[in-house]
Amino acid sequence: xxxxxxxxxxxxxxxxxxxxxxxQLWRRWLALRGNxxxxxxxxIVLALLAxxxxxxLIATHDPIAQNLDQRLxxxxxxxxxxxxxxxxxxxxxxxxxxxxxxxIVLLVVVTVGPIGLLIGASAGYLGGWVDRALMRFTDVxxxxxxxxxxxxxxxxxGPGIVNAIIAIALTAWPPYARVARAEALVIRSADYIAATRxxxxxxxxxxxxxxxxxxxxxxxxxxxxxxAGIILTAAGLGFLGLGAQPPLPEWGAMISAGREQIFDQWWxxxxxxxxxxxxxxxxxxxxxxxRDVMDAx
Amino acid sequence: MSNAAPLLDVANLRVDFxxxxxxxxxxxxxxxxxxxxxxxxxxxxxxxxxMTGRAILDLIPPPGLVTADRxxxxxQNLLSMHRTERRHLRGRRMSMVxxxxxxxxxxxxxxxxxxxxxxxxxxxxxxxxxRERTLSMLEAVQIREPAHVYxxxxxxxxxxxxxxxxxxxxxxAEPDILIADEPTSAxxxxxxxxxxxxxxxxxxxxxxxxxxISHDLHLVRSFCDRVMVMYAxxxxxxMPAAELTDAAAMARRHAYxxxxxxxxxxxxxxxxxxxxxxxxxEWLK
Amino acid sequence: MxxxxxxxxxxxxxxxxxxxxxRDVSFHVxxxxxxxxxxxxxxxxxTVLRVLxxxxxxxxxxxxxxxxxxxxxxxKAFHGAVQMVFQDPYGxxxxxxxxxxxxxxxxxxxxxxxxxxxxxxxxxxxxxxxxFRFRYPSQLSGGQRQRVAIARALxxxPGILLLDEPTSAxxxxxxxxxLNLLQALRVERGLTYVLVSHNLAVVAHMxxxxxVMQLGRAVEEMQARxxxxxxxxxxxxxxxxxxxxxxxxxxx
Numbered sequence: 001x002x003x004x005x006x007x008x009x010x011x012x013x014x015x016x017x018x019x020x021x022x023x024q025l026w027r028r029w030l031a032l033r034g035n036x037x038x039x040x041x042x043x044i045v046l047a048l049l050a051x052x053x054x055x056x057l058i059a060t061h062d063p064i065a066q067n068l069d070q071r072l073x074x075x076x077x078x079x080x081x082x083x084x085x086x087x088x089x090x091x092x093x094x095x096x097x098x099x100x101x102x103x104i105v106l107l108v109v110v111t112v113g114p115i116g117l118l119i120g121a122s123a124g125y126l127g128g129w130v131d132r133a134l135m136r137f138t139d140v141x142x143x144x145x146x147x148x149x150x151x152x153x154x155x156x157x158g159p160g161i162v163n164a165i166i167a168i169a170l171t172a173w174p175p176y177a178r179v180a181r182a183e184a185l186v187i188r189s190a191d192y193i194a195a196t197r198x199x200x201x202x203x204x205x206x207x208x209x210x211x212x213x214x215x216x217x218x219x220x221x222x223x224x225x226x227x228a229g230i231i232l233t234a235a236g237l238g239f240l241g242l243g244a245q246p247p248l249p250e251w252g253a254m255i256s257a258g259r260e261q262i263f264d265q266w267w268x269x270x271x272x273x274x275x276x277x278x279x280x281x282x283x284x285x286x287x288x289x290x291r292d293v294m295d296a297x
Numbered sequence: 298m299s300n301a302a303p304l305l306d307v308a309n310l311r312v313d314f315x316x317x318x319x320x321x322x323x324x325x326x327x328x329x330x331x332x333x334x335x336x337x338x339x340x341x342x343x344x345x346x347x348m349t350g351r352a353i354l355d356l357i358p359p360p361g362l363v364t365a366d367r368x369x370x371x372x373q374n375l376l377s378m379h380r381t382e383r384r385h386l387r388g389r390r391m392s393m394v395x396x397x398x399x400x401x402x403x404x405x406x407x408x409x410x411x412x413x414x415x416x417x418x419x420x421x422x423x424x425x426x427x428r429e430r431t432l433s434m435l436e437a438v439q440i441r442e443p444a445h446v447y448x449x450x451x452x453x454x455x456x457x458x459x460x461x462x463x464x465x466x467x468x469x470a471e472p473d474i475l476i477a478d479e480p481t482s483a484x485x486x487x488x489x490x491x492x493x494x495x496x497x498x499x500x501x502x503x504x505x506x507x508x509x510i511s512h513d514l515h516l517v518r519s520f521c522d523r524v525m526v527m528y529a530x531x532x533x534x535x536m537p538a539a540e541l542t543d544a545a546a547m548a549r550r551h552a553y554x555x556x557x558x559x560x561x562x563x564x565x566x567x568x569x570x571x572x573x574x575x576x577x578x579e580w581l582k
Numbered sequence: 583m584x585x586x587x588x589x590x591x592x593x594x595x596x597x598x599x600x601x602x603x604x605r606d607v608s609f610h611v612x613x614x615x616x617x618x619x620x621x622x623x624x625x626x627x628x629t630v631l632r633v634l635x636x637x638x639x640x641x642x643x644x645x646x647x648x649x650x651x652x653x654x655x656x657x658k659a660f661h662g663a664v665q666m667v668f669q670d671p672y673g674x675x676x677x678x679x680x681x682x683x684x685x686x687x688x689x690x691x692x693x694x695x696x697x698x699x700x701x702x703x704x705x706x707x708x709x710x711x712x713x714f715r716f717r718y719p720s721q722l723s724g725g726q727r728q729r730v731a732i733a734r735a736l737x738x739x740p741g742i743l744l745l746d747e748p749t750s751a752x753x754x755x756x757x758x759x760x761l762n763l764l765q766a767l768r769v770e771r772g773l774t775y776v777l778v779s780h781n782l783a784v785v786a787h788m789x790x791x792x793x794v795m796q797l798g799r800a801v802e803e804m805q806a807r808x809x810x811x812x813x814x815x816x817x818x819x820x821x822x823x824x825x826x827x828x829x830x831x832x833x834x
Contacts, residue, residue: 191674
């Protein structure tokens with residue numbers, strides 16, 4: 001069984017579209033596997049997914065159960081990472097917070113990536129007034145500091161995690177458009193694009209099927225670099241009471257809640273901070289590895 | 298040909314590149330000598346001809362490995378030399394002209410500065426001396442306004458002038474051996490002739506040894522004294538250049554050489570269909 | 583074969599900003615003929631081809647394809663009748679699409695069915711094994727990629743093929759195979775070729791008539807046999823011929 005799968009994936013002469021794509025995925029997987037840093041990144045991301053999925057099984061306590069007797073206790077056998085100002089177990093809050101973090105990051109990326117990509121790729125390929133109009137539109141959003149604009153949107157839409165996600169998404173898309181446009185400008189003078197124009201393909205078809213796939217590697221790296229920024233923006237909003245509302249165990253909100261006690265009860269802010277660092281690093285490493293693998297001609 | 302020790306003595310040269318999917322043998326046991334003459338190395342892509350030139354100058358990037366039974370310059374064993382000693386030889390005694398000046402000249406330094414630098418690396422000279430030498434070298438490669446060209450940047454010079462600049466830069470330290478790797482392939486055909494004339498003139502006057510690497514068999518035949526034909530990292534045969542067009546000598550030619558000659562379209566002898574090369578697996582052994 | 587020329591170019595003028603790249607060039611190509619355009623860099627030969635293909639819209643003059651004057655923007659019918667093969671085999675195929683994708687694309691754009699059969703036939707015609715169908719360009723050599731480019735150009739069954747230095751980037755042995763393939767296809771399908779090259783020997787081999795260009799101007803038009811007889815009439819054409827014959831050593 002294994003040998004037939006192995007032969008199928010290593011085949012030099014695939015016999016169907018599906019096999020060709022699977023073979024390519026397999027080759028890319030082998031390349032990724034050979035990059036130790038990318039593997040570390042992948043393991044971290046998988047760990048995040050696992051923790052988020054199995055949070056109720058992994059957490060030792062109820063994340064929102066308050067126990068005022070046990071306020072601000074240091075890490076011990078009872079509370080592995082200590083307790084916060086309301087006696088809630090920090091470990092359990094971090095574990096459940098993985099779900100919130102994952103939700104924020106994925107929802108933002110899934111909305112922002114495609115929009116930025118489409119706008120940027122179209123602007124770069126079509127040029128002329130379309131390019132100018134789209135880029136000026138992008139500039140409007142780029143002109144504001146991200147947090148300020150997010151604040152404005154959240155104030156208008158009302159506090160809450162969902163509105164925070166929308167606000168962050170609205171401010172995070174411009175750099176993706178810029179990156180996609182830069183790639184598209186280079187790609188559009190390639191011979192294979194000229195050949196496709198010569199076949200009579202419409203501009204829409206060329207942008208969607210030929211330009212966009214070539215912009216993906218840079219975009220993936222940009223996305224993973226942005227993950228930390230998105231988490232921190234959510235944290236900033238949480239600090240101002242405009243993002244995740246208590247008692248939701250969002251890591252950024254946990255850090256800002258623990259600011260007051262940073263010197264005496266360092267564990268309240270530090271452990272969520274470590275969690276954010278590790279997750280951001282994991283996404284970065286994975287993204288770099290993916291870009292190397294996808295760039296290979 | 299001089300009867301002193303040959304300028305270059307190569308025996309069983311091998312260049313290997315270890316890769317995750319197995320070792321790539323770029324050059325497999327090449328042997329030849331070079332005196333004060335012109336040796337042409339001809340081959341298609343993947344024949345190992347460029348790798349040979351770079352191996353001689355110790356320019357093979359890692360993870361490439363160069364081994365040989367003998368790789369000697371004027372009797373001195375290059376492989377047993379310390380890296381720094383070899384670096385001193387490079388440029389001073391042996392140098393290399395590459396294909397496209399666009400890619401081989403530093404884009405942020407003026408052309409004159411680069412040539413002067415090439416001189417000062419190997420000779421003790423102050424800036425004024427180096428500049429004078431550079432200007433006279435630019436004249437020697439038939440650049441009409443050397444002082445003006447001195448201050449130009451590489452992107453401001455045309456293809457032909459860029460190659461002249463590169464030749465000036467590589468010959469200013471007065472090496473004994475010049476390796477030219479496809480020096481005219483990126484140029485228009487009329488410019489090619491000009492560059493070749495300059496090269497011809499300089500090499501003859503200075504009595505240098507020249508290794509001319511090219512894919513163009515006819516060019517090499519007309520420019521060089523001897524021709525070595527390479528395929529898949531090995532030399533298929535070496536012969537005096539004149540024999541390539543000598544009908545009487547055709548019987549002695551290797552099948553690959555005949556194949557290369559046969560598949561070229563020729564102006565004087567129109568062919569209905571071009572002969573194609575059948576590659577004998579024996580050649581890979 | 584009709585008596586109307588397949589291509590008739592009249593007073594073609596192309597400017598890129600200040601640069602006057604093509605100056606008042608006129609020529610015509612007969613139906614079923616193989617016509618060459620020769621020149622050095624900066625001669626404007628590739629620009630002429632790109633204008634003919636409709637890739638470039640900054641031109642003035644007239645271009646007639648089978649008697650029909652062409653507008654700046656070409657329609658699908660034009661693309662079904664006129665196709666092009668590019669110089670760089672490493673740039674003319676989309677790196678992320680299989681051969682199958684590349685060949686299916688033109689069929690899909692023009693709404694032509696029977697994809698499977700047409701693709702396998704196209705591969706057979708250019709001498710590529712069917713097992714290559716689902717490979718990516720990175721798994722092919724330069725010569726093989728050029729064959730795919732030819733297959734893609736011919737899958738819509740055009741009558742006119744524009745060839746922009748199709749073998750300049752290939753080894754001589756591969757060049758011979760590709761040129762032979764192009765010759766055979768032309769005879770089989772009765773195609774009209776316009777071949778641009780800087781290599782006089784290739785043009786003399788492939789073409790019946792040719793145009794020599796220099797710095798945007800048409801210098802001389804001649805039969806291929808004029809070249810082989812070494813009898814061009816203009817000074818520049820003679821220089822070009824002399825230069826392609828190689829180097830002669832004064833010292834020997």
